[in-house]
Amino acid sequence: MPFIPHTEDDVSAMLTVIGVASIDDLFDEIPAGLNVAGLPRVGPGLSEAEIARLMTERADGDGRELCFAGAGAYDHYIPAAVWEIATRGEYYSAYTPYQAEASQGTLQLIYEFQSMMAGLTGLDVANASLYDGATAFAEACLMAVRANRASRSRRVLTTRAMSPAYRDVARSILGGQGVELVELPLTDGLTALDAFGAEDGDFAALAIQQPNFLGRLEAVDQLTDWAQARKMLVIGVCHPTMLALLKPPGAWGQAGADIACGEGQPLGIPLSSGGPYFGYLTCRLPLVRQMPGRVVGRTVDLDGRPGFTLTLQAREQHIRRSRATSNICTNQGLMVTAATIYMSLLGAEGLRRVAAQCHANTRALVTALTGLPGVVLAFRPFCHEAVLQFDCPVAPLLEGLSRQGILGGYDLSEDYPELGQALLVCATEMRSAADIERYAVVLKGLMTAPLRAQGG
Amino acid sequence: MKTEPVIFEYSRPGRRAPSHAPAEAAGPGDLPAAVLRTDPPALPEVSELQAVRHFTRLSQLNFSIDTHFYPLGSCTMKYNPRACNRLAMLPGFLGRHPLGAVERGQGFLACMHELQEMLKAVTGMPGVSLTPMAGAQGELAGVAMIRAYHRARGDGARRVVIVPDAAHGTNPATAVMCGFEVREIPTDPSGDVDLEALRSAVGPDTAGIMLTNPSTLGVFERRIGEIAAIVHGVGGLLYYDGANLNAILGRALPAAMGFDVVHINLHKTFSTPHGGGGPGAGVVAVTQRLEPFLPVPMVTCEAGRYRWLTGRERPQSIGRLSAFMGNAGILLRAYVYMRMLGGEGMRRVSGFATLNANYLMAKLRESGFEIAFPGRRASHEFIVSLKGLSRETGVTAMDFAKALLDHGYHAPTTYFPLLVPECLLIEPTETESREELDGFVAALVAIRDLARRDPAQVKAAPLTTPVRRLDDVRAARDLDLTWQSKRPATGGA
Numbered sequence: 001m002p003f004i005p006h007t008e009d010d011v012s013a014m015l016t017v018i019g020v021a022s023i024d025d026l027f028d029e030i031p032a033g034l035n036v037a038g039l040p041r042v043g044p045g046l047s048e049a050e051i052a053r054l055m056t057e058r059a060d061g062d063g064r065e066l067c068f069a070g071a072g073a074y075d076h077y078i079p080a081a082v083w084e085i086a087t088r089g090e091y092y093s094a095y096t097p098y099q100a101e102a103s104q105g106t107l108q109l110i111y112e113f114q115s116m117m118a119g120l121t122g123l124d125v126a127n128a129s130l131y132d133g134a135t136a137f138a139e140a141c142l143m144a145v146r147a148n149r150a151s152r153s154r155r156v157l158t159t160r161a162m163s164p165a166y167r168d169v170a171r172s173i174l175g176g177q178g179v180e181l182v183e184l185p186l187t188d189g190l191t192a193l194d195a196f197g198a199e200d201g202d203f204a205a206l207a208i209q210q211p212n213f214l215g216r217l218e219a220v221d222q223l224t225d226w227a228q229a230r231k232m233l234v235i236g237v238c239h240p241t242m243l244a245l246l247k248p249p250g251a252w253g254q255a256g257a258d259i260a261c262g263e264g265q266p267l268g269i270p271l272s273s274g275g276p277y278f279g280y281l282t283c284r285l286p287l288v289r290q291m292p293g294r295v296v297g298r299t300v301d302l303d304g305r306p307g308f309t310l311t312l313q314a315r316e317q318h319i320r321r322s323r324a325t326s327n328i329c330t331n332q333g334l335m336v337t338a339a340t341i342y343m344s345l346l347g348a349e350g351l352r353r354v355a356a357q358c359h360a361n362t363r364a365l366v367t368a369l370t371g372l373p374g375v376v377l378a379f380r381p382f383c384h385e386a387v388l389q390f391d392c393p394v395a396p397l398l399e400g401l402s403r404q405g406i407l408g409g410y411d412l413s414e415d416y417p418e419l420g421q422a423l424l425v426c427a428t429e430m431r432s433a434a435d436i437e438r439y440a441v442v443l444k445g446l447m448t449a450p451l452r453a454q455g456g
Numbered sequence: 457m458k459t460e461p462v463i464f465e466y467s468r469p470g471r472r473a474p475s476h477a478p479a480e481a482a483g484p485g486d487l488p489a490a491v492l493r494t495d496p497p498a499l500p501e502v503s504e505l506q507a508v509r510h511f512t513r514l515s516q517l518n519f520s521i522d523t524h525f526y527p528l529g530s531c532t533m534k535y536n537p538r539a540c541n542r543l544a545m546l547p548g549f550l551g552r553h554p555l556g557a558v559e560r561g562q563g564f565l566a567c568m569h570e571l572q573e574m575l576k577a578v579t580g581m582p583g584v585s586l587t588p589m590a591g592a593q594g595e596l597a598g599v600a601m602i603r604a605y606h607r608a609r610g611d612g613a614r615r616v617v618i619v620p621d622a623a624h625g626t627n628p629a630t631a632v633m634c635g636f637e638v639r640e641i642p643t644d645p646s647g648d649v650d651l652e653a654l655r656s657a658v659g660p661d662t663a664g665i666m667l668t669n670p671s672t673l674g675v676f677e678r679r680i681g682e683i684a685a686i687v688h689g690v691g692g693l694l695y696y697d698g699a700n701l702n703a704i705l706g707r708a709l710p711a712a713m714g715f716d717v718v719h720i721n722l723h724k725t726f727s728t729p730h731g732g733g734g735p736g737a738g739v740v741a742v743t744q745r746l747e748p749f750l751p752v753p754m755v756t757c758e759a760g761r762y763r764w765l766t767g768r769e770r771p772q773s774i775g776r777l778s779a780f781m782g783n784a785g786i787l788l789r790a791y792v793y794m795r796m797l798g799g800e801g802m803r804r805v806s807g808f809a810t811l812n813a814n815y816l817m818a819k820l821r822e823s824g825f826e827i828a829f830p831g832r833r834a835s836h837e838f839i840v841s842l843k844g845l846s847r848e849t850g851v852t853a854m855d856f857a858k859a860l861l862d863h864g865y866h867a868p869t870t871y872f873p874l875l876v877p878e879c880l881l882i883e884p885t886e887t888e889s890r891e892e893l894d895g896f897v898a899a900l901v902a903i904r905d906l907a908r909r910d911p912a913q914v915k916a917a918p919l920t921t922p923v924r925r926l927d928d929v930r931a932a933r934d935l936d937l938t939w940q941s942k943r944p945a946t947g948g949a
């Protein structure tokens with residue numbers, strides 16, 4: 001039987017020590033009516049070779065599409081060392097570092113991660129991770145509502161250019177506590193303030209995404225100053241790789257944003273159908289006691305040697321129970337391990353080059369595709385991702401591209417009907433000039449008759 | 457004893473591991489200068505070998521299942537089969553973009569659909585959503601569904617969620633996140649829920665109760681049928697915290713106990729890695745009346761083709777809980793593990809987990825340790841109380857935990873549940889051998905003998921770990937949460 005080491009002799013000796021005749025006797029406190037004889041619907045067990053064959057067939061059948069989609073998950077190169085080391089058993093099979101003396105590896109790594117994320121975002125402190133970018137956004141909103149003592153508002157202002165998935169998830173999570181998310185409208189793909197008036201009332205925070213979901217660069221300095229003048233905290237939702245190139249939230253406006261958060265996946269985490277990824281969260285030091293999740297601190301041991309431990313635990317559910325800052329317990333530790341190794345291998349210059357190359361490749365992609373009749377760029381300038389508008393339906397185009405092994409982008413028509421038939425596209429540093437050319441050639445073929453006539 | 461410098465201490469300006477980034481540095485192109493960063497972020501500048509060596513050395517400072525017996529109660533630290541990791545990391549799975557065409561993800565979706573079906577069998581429930589990314593998020597999903605259910609019936613008066621005092625801290629924290637008040641009820645001396653207290657706690661304001669069974673006290677809640685009748689009798693629902701599902705796998709179904717919703721920690725029962733604190737997966741299963749409220753997305757199969765069910769098709773859903781579809785790679789690992797076990801293997805998991813716990817409990821009792829609930833059968837875990845020994849010698853459960861590290865064992869869960877003083881919550885799991893358990897008993901006996909002879913020595917433990925006991929007060933008072941030395945001023949202003 002897999003993974004159970006007992007011999008028959010072990011079993012009989014152990015039963016004798018306990019004083020029962022069989023393993024089934026150990027379940028005699030379960031009332032008779034509740035017992036089931038087994039799980040026949042689950043089927044028989046497979047050997048490792050059998051399951052390996054099944055999984056390999058399925059994975060090979062799925063294959064890999066040539067990816068021109070971003071929209072929250074990005075196809076970056078991951079150095080071999082990242083997962084070779086992250087899946088070492090000492091990281092892979094340890095748990096939350098409650099016993100600090102036996103967990104210095106995990107604890108020090110989290111401290112290094114916190115340092116790197118604080119550096120990237122230009123803020124003072126970071127936590128040990130949240131589940132993903134969307135839940136990090138939701139937790140940042142809740143944190144801002146708790147932390148903003150100048151405003152009693154239970155509303156957070158965000159924008160229609162915030163990731164639609166993040167807004168959905170935040171609504172699922174904020175609703176329970178009666179916190180409301182309100183959206184500013186867009187002009188030319190950018191958050192617009194002109195419609196906002198005094199009658200719109202108080203908000204605990206303004207949350208902006210940079211670059212925004214449509215690949216536009218928001219006027220973050222102006223938005224930050226505007227919000228802080230109205231006693232709102234400012235939450236910056238940022239793509240971490242692009243932060244190697246762009247002004248960090250801590251430097252936005254006169255005083256800097258108060259909280260930053262986002263999706264950590266670009267930092268060495270595989271696409272993997274959407275998870276596991278990790279959310280990051282950083283903030284200014286005075287807000288640290290409102291932070292959700294684990295935080296590691298550096299201290300000294302009995303001999304005065306430096307060491308690391310979980311700290312500020314009075315915020316957390318295992319101490320504070322119903323008065324905790326969040327219910328989060330397990331976070332995304334192994335993903336943080338990989339991201340910390342990734343950032344160490346890339347460094348600031350490597351990460352900046354990745355960011356710049358992504359932007360350059362997306363520009364090349366936009367140039368190639370807008371060279372086709374019926375394709376126009378929606379907004380300029382753009383950063384890292386771009387919206388293309390089509391004069392024909394995009395859904396059949398995406399299907400046609402997929403048949404030829406190309407993931408052509410994200411169809412915006414459901415989330416942003418005002419953009420018409422539009423695709424959000426992205427070419428990371430992984431895409432070559434030949435890849436981009438191939439996309440353009442295949443797309444051109446699809447956009448000529450007869451398919452176009454069918455689709456149109 | 458050894459320590460490892462912080463990675464920033466290896467940093468030298470201009471040192472790089474250049475094979476990992478584009479060789480040509482593209483300029484910022486058309487990006488306006490006002491949006492650009494002026495100072496580079498404070499990331500380490502190290503070579504590839506320095507990074508590899510550093511993170512390998514750090515790993516060696518950890519205790520883990522692969523290196524040490526890790527009997528952390530309520531965490532189910534069983535062996536994580538390597539096959540699960542390798543097969544979840546096949547290139548066809550890793551390279552799939554979450555927004556990719558479903559036609560190009562049929563293999564992955566087939567695994568997810570079969571996983572949903574296996575989880576239905578394990579819980580006895582007809583509806584499953586794989587979305588929640590950890591136990592606590594599974595709890596949030598479960599309690600949010602209870603809230604949505606009452607609201608859909610037009611019953612807005614149910615403000616209270618009942619939680620036993622033995623519950624995991626996430627239970628009350630979750631209830632509050634979902635907008636409920638928490639009403640705590642006590643445990644009776646035998647370790648079961650105090651039924652009289654429950655009867656007087658319920659009423660028209662009861663939304664539901666959150667229970668773990670077997671409870672965190674390591675005993676099966678024998679009167680679960682009566683509890684279900686009481687709560688259902690006032691119109692409330694029952695939430696099952698699946699933290700301890702390993703104890704009853706293939707032996708009792710949460711649905712048959714009367715529960716309406718259950719979350720399962722795949723990183724416990726189904727052996728996905730704990731990863732130094734995650735990622736987990738907290739899938740939820742529900743009875744028919746809660747099915748419409750399940751979080752999206754879910755996988756459905758129509759004429760042999762798999763696809764996602766989205767919010768549009770599930771208008772009463774509590775919504776999305778992750779940007780995409782949860783911790784997909786963790787779900788794949790659980791799928792591989794469950795297929796390797798099969799139905800019979802799952803039943804043996806609970807059998808041997810319970811055998812190991814009862815054996816360990818019997819041996820410790822034999823050796824003179826005080827068992828918190830001596831009249832009860834252990835589930836897959838049990839509690840030793842060191843209250844008497846602590847009074848006699850001054851050595852606490854914390855001291856015991858630290859001394860165990862010197863013997864090469866990770867400590868059990870300490871000081872939880874809160875209602876048993878000086879407690880050790882011990883969960884050996886089914887993957888440990890009898891010799892390992894005997895060695896653990898010998899270590900506890902040796903520590904106790906030392907505590908009686910020379911308590912100061914126990915209080916000085918650990919001595920063999922990379923650091924000795926840490927100054928937690930200083931950590932919280934003089935906050936040092938990021939590496940400061942050599943950090944240039946950040947920002948672009």
